[in-house]
Amino acid sequence: MSTYNTGIDFALQLDKADPLASYRTKFHIPKHTDGTDIIYFCGNSLGLQPKVTKDYINQELKDWAKLGVEGHVHGKNPWLSYHELLTENMAKIVGAKPIEVVVMNTLTTNLHLMMVSFYKPSQERYKILIEADAFPSDKYAVESQLRHHGFDDKEGLILWSSRENEELARYEDLEAILEEHGDEIALIMIGGVNYYTGQFFDLKRITELGHKNGCVVGFDCAHGAGNVNLDLHNSGADFAIWCSYKYLNSGPGSLSGVFVHEKHAYRNDLNRFTGWWSHNKETRFIMRDDFDMLPGAEGWQLSNPPILSMAAIKASLDMFEEAGMDNLITKSKRLTGYFEFLLNELHNESIKIITPKNPMERGCQLSIQVKNADKSLHNKLTDAGIISDWREPDVIRCAPVPLYNSFEDVYIMVERLKSILNER
Structure with a gap:
């Protein structure tokens, strides 16, 4: 209309x-x-x-009260695999394959975990490009990564700015930045929807431009997930992260979603921080084996997940699935x-x-x-x-x-x- x-x-x-x-x-x-x-x-x-959120959380409280530790395997929604109940619906919302998505941790924590794997600076190529008016936590995170690797956090940060007396960023200006500095940039990390202006960026266009210049490309989709058609798989982005408490209605400070493109699903060469929840599910509880990485986004998990928070996410995701x-x-x-x-x-x-x-x-x-x-x-x-x-x-x-x-x-x-x- x-x-x-x-x-x-x-x-x-x-x-x-x-x-x-x-x-x-x-x-x-x-x-x-x-x-x-x-x-x-x-x-x-x-x-x-959502009004049903209380019922979803209460179900897990009941199982905890009734079953104690046995809730991990005998609960109505067994806790050991609870995060898997979220994967398919979350993947649909962000336009990804289930192997590319996991819900874990919180937003900026996941951004750092992604940069551990995908920000691989060298002396020649180490700079990070973000939009000039990025959400402050993104800017703080990438600056701290630059410092962590021994680089100057001001000299190593390249800003994609809007023009004077304009609010919106122009793609031709991004192209000009990459034309001049492309061989110095290791990572492009853009907010998929700018928090201030509401501008929804063309993720596929940015990804193709970044990859053409040898850059890794990731997106913070906190203001995009549940709001716009992100189409993350077809964008070709290397990774993306988002929170679940804005448009996804999961409650204050709730868990974050992570996307890692399928092309990275079986890569053992990517550096990463690991924990027991990224270990092979079949042998996880033997607790004597060497680390055996799970494929896909699940391979970036660290700890067993907080079920009560995930129950609130499930309540909302089920509603999204119903509404479409x-x-x-x-x-x-x-x-x-x-x-x-x-x-x-x-x-x-x-x-x-x-x-x-x-x-x-x-x-x-x-x-x-x-x-x-x-x-x-x-x-x-x-x-x-x-x-x-x-x-x-x-x-x-x-x-x-x-x-x-x-x-x-x-x-x-x-x-x-x-x-x-x-x-x-």
């Missing part, structure tokens, strides 16, 4: 025709002080809790398109959408830059029952999530924003 209209009746009409509308009732929606539902546009920071990622992306484009339309209909020169206009170059997030604004604007939105995300110096990030946000939510948000802007 590319044609929208103003007015609440149109929003209600869209909700009535939405085949995914019922999923909203499957989530806990926070309440405003007046008892009404909060308009929650912060799923790009922390997704809402393609259906969710279709609704997401409609929600965000409608949101963009209503913002433009305000004809307010103080606001500017810095997220790409092309729906194929963004997910559900729109980043709204507000001229001469400070965080007091965000605070007023919060007081008005709108939960969004403020990013300095002047951007409100808003993410209408297709699983639990409605077209009515979008309409109400824009109406309340308009009222606050008119008071300025």
